[in-house]
Amino acid sequence: MSKKPRTAITPTREENFPEWYQQVIKSADLAENSPVRGCMTVKPYGWALWENMVNIFDPWLKEYGVQNCSFPLLIPVDYLSKEAEHVEGFAKECAVVTHHRLEADPDGNGLRPAPDAKLEQPFVVRPTSETIIGEAMSRWIQSYRDLPLQLNQWGNVMRWEMRTRMFLRTSEFFWHEGHNAFEDHDGAEADCLHILGLYEKFFTEVLAIDGYKGVKTEEERFPGANNTFAFEAMMQDGKALQAATTHDLGTNFAKTFDIKYQTKDGGEELCHTTSWAFSTRMIGGLIMMHADDDGMIMPPRIAPQQVVILPVIKDDGTAGQINEFCDKVVAGLKDKGIKAKVDDRDMRTPDKMWDAIKKGIPLRVEIGGREMEAGEVTCVRRDIGRDSKQTLPLEKFLNDAQGMLDAMHDDMLANSRKFRDDHTTDVKSVADIEHFFSSGGLGFVKAPIELLKDDSLAAVMKEHGLSTRNMPFVDEGRTVLIAKAY
Numbered sequence: 001m002s003k004k005p006r007t008a009i010t011p012t013r014e015e016n017f018p019e020w021y022q023q024v025i026k027s028a029d030l031a032e033n034s035p036v037r038g039c040m041t042v043k044p045y046g047w048a049l050w051e052n053m054v055n056i057f058d059p060w061l062k063e064y065g066v067q068n069c070s071f072p073l074l075i076p077v078d079y080l081s082k083e084a085e086h087v088e089g090f091a092k093e094c095a096v097v098t099h100h101r102l103e104a105d106p107d108g109n110g111l112r113p114a115p116d117a118k119l120e121q122p123f124v125v126r127p128t129s130e131t132i133i134g135e136a137m138s139r140w141i142q143s144y145r146d147l148p149l150q151l152n153q154w155g156n157v158m159r160w161e162m163r164t165r166m167f168l169r170t171s172e173f174f175w176h177e178g179h180n181a182f183e184d185h186d187g188a189e190a191d192c193l194h195i196l197g198l199y200e201k202f203f204t205e206v207l208a209i210d211g212y213k214g215v216k217t218e219e220e221r222f223p224g225a226n227n228t229f230a231f232e233a234m235m236q237d238g239k240a241l242q243a244a245t246t247h248d249l250g251t252n253f254a255k256t257f258d259i260k261y262q263t264k265d266g267g268e269e270l271c272h273t274t275s276w277a278f279s280t281r282m283i284g285g286l287i288m289m290h291a292d293d294d295g296m297i298m299p300p301r302i303a304p305q306q307v308v309i310l311p312v313i314k315d316d317g318t319a320g321q322i323n324e325f326c327d328k329v330v331a332g333l334k335d336k337g338i339k340a341k342v343d344d345r346d347m348r349t350p351d352k353m354w355d356a357i358k359k360g361i362p363l364r365v366e367i368g369g370r371e372m373e374a375g376e377v378t379c380v381r382r383d384i385g386r387d388s389k390q391t392l393p394l395e396k397f398l399n400d401a402q403g404m405l406d407a408m409h410d411d412m413l414a415n416s417r418k419f420r421d422d423h424t425t426d427v428k429s430v431a432d433i434e435h436f437f438s439s440g441g442l443g444f445v446k447a448p449i450e451l452l453k454d455d456s457l458a459a460v461m462k463e464h465g466l467s468t469r470n471m472p473f474v475d476e477g478r479t480v481l482i483a484k485a486y
Contacts, residue, residue: 007293008358017237022166024287027358028296031166038164038171042280045359048304050174050280054154056206056302057176057278060198066150066178071132073155074123079131082256089223093159095125095171125158130224130249130275133179134257141181141271143262148187152178167284168241168486175279181259181271185250188272189227192246195276196229199244207282208299208412209233209289210420211243212444212481214470217452222275226250232469232481234420235288238442240469240483243285246276284486289416296360297383299412300405307333307340307401308361310352312368325372329365332398338405357382362408363401383408420444424481430456433482437464444469444481452480 009027013020025031030046033039042050058068074097080090099113126132133151141149154176161171178195182188196213203209211233221228225247233243253259254270263269290297300306309326313319326342333340343352349366356364366378377397381388381404392400423443427433429451436445437460449471451457461467461482469481 008295008354009293012293013236018165020293021284021287024291024295024358025166028360030283030296033166036171038161040166040170040172042174045304046283049283049286049298049302052302052304053206053282054176057198057202058154060202061152061176061178064150064194064198065148066152066180068152068154070153070155071126071129071136073126075126075129075132077122077124079135080124082131090127090159093127093161095158095160097123097125127157127159128275128277129153129157129177130179130253130273131257134253134259134273137179137181137271137273138258138260141259141261144183144264147181147183147261147271148191149181150178150191151180152176165284167280167287169281173280175277177277178275180274181254182274183261183269183271185248185272188248188250188274191274192227192229192248192276195246195274196231196244199231199246199278202278203231203233203243203282204413206299206301207286208301208409208416209243209285210413210417212420212470212472212474214472214474214481215477216245216470217468217480220468220470222247224249224252226252230470232444232483233285233289233416234423234443234483235285235486236419237288238423238484240444240481240485241281241285241288242469242485243282244276244278247274249273249275289419290412291360295358297412298360298362300362300409303339303360303362305341305359305361306338306405307363307365308352308356309340309342309365309367310349310356311342311344312349312366314369316369318369318372322367322369322372326367329367329377329394329398332394333401336398336402338401362405365397379404381408383412430454430460433457433466434460434464437466437484444483446472446475446479446481449478449480 009020009023011019029043031040031042034041098119099117100119101114101117102111103114105112137149156172156174158172161169164170180191200213211231213231216228216230227248229246231243233241235241251270251272253273259271260268261271309329311322311326313322330340330342360382362382364380371377375394376391377394378391425436425445427445427447433445465484466482467485469483471477471480
């Protein structure tokens with residue numbers, strides 16, 4: 001009987017995927033649960049990952065013409081009440097501020113809201129900002145000359161989730177939210193599709209994740225939208241993840257908040273508005289798409305640290321020389337625009353190696369006395385492991401390092417596409433869907449769009465906890481993806 005290989009993460013993905021996910025976050029030192037129910041504390045390594053996402057994607061928005069701004073965290077309740085469908089979608093998740101001062105509890109139970117400090121009107125901690133930004137747009141837009149108005153803010157929002165999981169679904173999370181206004185439907189729809197294209201570019205060219213672009217079914221649309229477009233990816237446990245969305249809001253919010261403009265001929269028209277976002281949920285997506293049973297595997301183009309140098313020090317008086325050589329390697333990598341660092345902590349080399357593995361650092365470089373004397377380095381790719389181990393002359397390594405990182409990205413993206421394709425099953429009937437999931441099938445089923453009209457589909461969807469994910473553009477509206485989802 002063969003011995004089960006030892007892994008850095010227990011349990012493994014196969015044994016308990018949800019607990020494996022939590023352990024990857026812990027071992028990679030990305031985040032931890034906070035004292036606030038349902039919220040997380042993002043640790044420096046996890047926040048560096050999010051900062052990289054911001055720093056890469058934000059310039060793309062600005063090049064497109066989007067301007068960054070900041071709106072209040074607190075939204076008057078009556079703003080949400082103005083848009084009935086919108087507030088219905090978020091009402092159960094709203095955290096409400098009702099008082100502006102605390103006082104000592106007369107019964108000695110710490111502090112309580114002061115009874116005489118009750119607000120005349122309560123505020124909601126923003127679950128999203130359509131309403132308060134719509135109010136501003138109504139003042140900022142007067143004429144066709146003010147259009148398009150393209151706004152974005154990077155920030156946090158609060159949705160009081162009952163069942164939470166770090167990065168995937170927390171009461172507080174971080175995101176960017178864009179809110180744009182246009183003269184007509186064509187401008188708004190073009191905006192939605194352009195941003196969706198930027199999301200696809202970001203996910204594939206930076207995060208090494210591929211999926212399906214498409215339009216949501218009516219049941220899955222954003223509250224108050226005419227259309228929602230989404231990028232759906234498939235995780236290793238066979239569940240779909242909504243990676244990002246764009247929303248064509250038509251004139252729905254413009255009517256509510258009086259967002260109008262004077263036309264060129266002196267008339268008056270309602271603006272067509274859009275909104276779109278991706279969030280720290282994508283860090284969860286990176287884990288569930290790329291990590292293995294030894295921990296995280298960082299896509300090289302988003303990794304906070306692309307190369308780690310491990311000095312292999314022996315008690316032979318060469319420590320100073322080895323460290324100088326390591327510094328030379330880091331300097332050479334930085335000159336080529338690669339993020340590299342020497343791990344000079346007072347720890348055993350095997351412990352440093354496993355730390356690098358669990359954090360998913362793309363390239364690990366080991367330098368001992370032999371490498372130093374020969375002017376060489378020994379390097380290992382995180383995604384391949386020991387089979388990629390090779391010793392190279394320093395100059396060759398410095399010249400080849402970027403190519404190694406690019407090859408790793410390409411291989412990770414290819415693996416993501418293969419996993420998506422291998423876990424997309426074409427079906428023809430509701431019976432096929434029932435059989436697929438009853439038999440333990442994992443992934444997307446792609447069904448003819450006509451099945452949405454079949455009255456028997458709802459019962460199957462409910463029984464297996466399924467939802468429609470989108471109607472993929474690649475099939476020109478002829479099919480719909482159905483899956484279990486996060």
